[in-house]
Amino acid sequence: MWWDRYWRRFMRDMERDFEELERMMDRMFKAFEGEAEIRGPYVYGFSITVGPDGKPIVRRFGNVKPPVVEEAGYREPFVDVIVDNKANEVRVIAEIPGVTKDKIDVEVTEKLVKIRAENDDRKYRTQVDLPVEVDPKSAKARYNNGILEITLTPKQPIKEEGTKIKVD
The missing domain is CATH 1.20.5 (Single alpha-helices involved in coiled-coils or other helix-helix interfaces)
Structure with missing residues (x-):
């Protein structure tokens, strides 16, 4: 049937x-x-919101594991380096939530920035290569709501790279 x-x-x-x-x-x-290899597309991101207590809440998403420093429980924070031609400065912005500013150590040389932060349950460590040589004595750091911003002055004025070309 x-x-x-x-x-x-x-x-x-x-x-x-x-x-x-x-x-x-x-x-x-x-x-x-x-155990398995993840095949593309690769997705990784995070969202930051502020909780009712005023502290940032970071949520990660995606199919790629976050960057981790394998050494003694330290994590590598999210870091962005911005070269501002108009202001003639280099800014290093690091996301290190859950620590107090007195627990943050920053070392600056002409070519790199080392960041280390430790609280009772959170440990961060990273080393950031700078795109231009800077004056270490010009470094200024500010920490607010889990975001560390380091401002540096380059040794030589930053020139815009590139060549204008005619489009046919």
């Missing part, structure tokens, strides 16, 4: 769908355990 064929086909399709679902779940759990 047509009903029997329909029912068998329906059950066969359901079984195939459940097998595919099981394979997907296996891949997902292996990825969480670090």
Whole structure:
């Protein structure tokens, strides 16, 4: 009868769908355990909101693990380096939530910035290579709501790179 064929086909399709679902779940759990290689697209990001107590709340998302420093429980903070041609300055911005400013150590040389911060349960450490040579004595650091901003003056004025070309 047509009903029997329909029912068998329906059950066969359901079984195939459940097998595919099981394979997907296996891949997902292996990825969480670090056993599987994640194939693109690669997604990684975070969102920052301010909680009712005024402290920042950082949430991560994506299929790529965050950068981690493997040494003694230290994490590598998110860091951005901005070269401002107009203001003739270099800014290093690091996200190190959960520490107080008296627990932050910053060292500056002409070519790099070292940041280390420790609280009871959070430890951060990173070393940032600078795109231009700076005057270490010009360094100024400010920490507010989990964001450390270091402002540096370059040894030589920053020139805009690139050449204008005519578009045909």
